[in-house]
Amino acid sequence: GPRSLDGLRRPRSLRYSPHRHWRGPPLGAASRHPPFPLSLPREVCYRCLKRKAGKGDDSRGDCYFCSDACREHAEGFHGIQKKVDWSLLDDHCSSRGLKYPYMVRRLACMVISGDVGADCLDILQPAQLHQGTLIEMEEEFELLKSTFRKAGFQEELTTFLTKQWYINILARIRVNAFRIELVASSYEDLLSSAVASVTCDASVGNAVYMLPSFYNHDCDPNTHIVWLENADAKLKTLRDIDEGEELRICYIDTSMDVNARQKILTEGFGFQCRCQRCLSGD
Ligand SMILES: C[S@@+](CC[C@H](N)C(=O)[O-])C[C@H]1O[C@@H](n2cnc3c(N)ncnc32)[C@H](O)[C@@H]1O
Numbered sequence: 001g002p003r004s005l006d007g008l009r010r011p012r013s014l015r016y017s018p019h020r021h022w023r024g025p026p027l028g029a030a031s032r033h034p035p036f037p038l039s040l041p042r043e044v045c046y047r048c049l050k051r052k053a054g055k056g057d058d059s060r061g062d063c064y065f066c067s068d069a070c071r072e073h074a075e076g077f078h079g080i081q082k083k084v085d086w087s088l089l090d091d092h093c094s095s096r097g098l099k100y101p102y103m104v105r106r107l108a109c110m111v112i113s114g115d116v117g118a119d120c121l122d123i124l125q126p127a128q129l130h131q132g133t134l135i136e137m138e139e140e141f142e143l144l145k146s147t148f149r150k151a152g153f154q155e156e157l158t159t160f161l162t163k164q165w166y167i168n169i170l171a172r173i174r175v176n177a178f179r180i181e182l183v184a185s186s187y188e189d190l191l192s193s194a195v196a197s198v199t200c201d202a203s204v205g206n207a208v209y210m211l212p213s214f215y216n217h218d219c220d221p222n223t224h225i226v227w228l229e230n231a232d233a234k235l236k237t238l239r240d241i242d243e244g245e246e247l248r249i250c251y252i253d254t255s256m257d258v259n260a261r262q263k264i265l266t267e268g269f270g271f272q273c274r275c276q277r278c279l280s281g282d
């Protein structure tokens with residue numbers, strides 16, 4: 001059930017106002033998920049997801065970094081990722097429209113390069129997984145493991161990569177990953193993101209954060225997360241919040257009826273919602 005963390009309770013009342021809440025690169029896994037919408041005439045930074053300034057796509061096939069700092073930070077895991085031929089996994093995921101295996105892949109590269117520990121997401125609450133999902137995951141896991149093996153990585157570098165590890169990570173990513181949609185900065189961007197949202201997913205990537213993962217869901221939330229130019233996020237209050245009141249965000253579209261919301265939360269996120277709105281049948 002929802003745990004409440006003291007850190008997420010407001011020490012003072014909050015006025016309705018934009019409120020910067022956290023900064024910095026997401027921990028664990030941030031990933032531009034291929035197939036990146038080709039209709040988008042812009043690129044985003046491989047590490048922080050910041051948009052490339054200016055037009056054109058002169059870095060096709062390569063990774064774009066918005067700064068030397070991002071390039072340096074990504075050096076470890078990107079170096080590992082570049083040594084591997086990902087075509088089998090890419091084909092598998094793109095034909096099925098899967099995005100989370102890309103996040104596990106990046107995390108695995110981060111573990112191999114020593115950027116993070118294999119247990120870095122263990123503190124997060126996992127989603128409950130159905131049998132069908134578990135079977136799919138076994139296939140993805142075998143593909144990931146054999147891809148590293150074929151690339152000639154020493155066995156001891158990938159001993160953490162067990163079926164249980166894969167399932168453990170996926171179960172956490174599934175309920176804790178944020179879809180990052182950047183606010184359009186220009187009219188052109190607005191047009192291209194409108195095109196993207198019709199043709200495919202408008203998000204530029206997905207990321208797992210630590211503190212924001214502790215926000216429980218509410219179908220009538222009092223806060224909302226926004227991304228402006230990269231994976232740094234802000235928490236905005238949607239109304240006045242009382243002292244001690246729990247800050248809650250909404251994981252889904254609130255305009256759906258109670259049955260549709262419950263279905264998505266159960267099947268997609270792996271939990272049954274027990275917020276006030278659902279309990280009242282609204
Ligand atoms: C992103 S985590 C939120 C933080 C989590 N409660 C914790 O203590 O780490 C999502 C998990 O919290 C629980 N949860 C969040 N909102 C809920 C709600 N409205 N009703 C029931 N469970 C909820 C579910 O177990 C879900 O899998």
